[in-house]
């Protein structure tokens with residue numbers, strides 16, 4: 001990949017990282033402020049629910065951050081834009097849409113069809129084992 005293209009993606013990822021950092025910080029301070037103002041138990045319950053949702057969003061943000069760090073490391077190592085599975089270059093179009101991707105379109109689609117099948121199996125398996133172990 002050309003140096004200027006790499007630079008473009010490096011800047012993009014650094015920008016995304018900064019945005020995620022500041023939104024995570026804002027969420028924590030907003031939660032603290034809201035909590036201090038509420039005395040009604042129902043309001044507090046609603047805030048608690050909001051907080052649960054915020055936390056799950058922040059969990060996603062955290063994993064997004066990890067993906068971004070890894071992409072930046074790949075840029076430094078020179079393996080950015082190379083498919084993790086087949087070793088072929090990932091199209092720049094795909095990288096534009098999702099700079100943290102590890103797989104080319106073909107491998108991604110193959111993985112998705114495998115994981116859908118695995119989920120189906122795991123679900124069926126889980127039902128069977130739980131009825132066996134908890135049935136009385």
Ligand SMILES: [Zn+2]
Pocket residue numbers: 083084085086087088103104105106107108
């Ligand atoms: Zn591939």
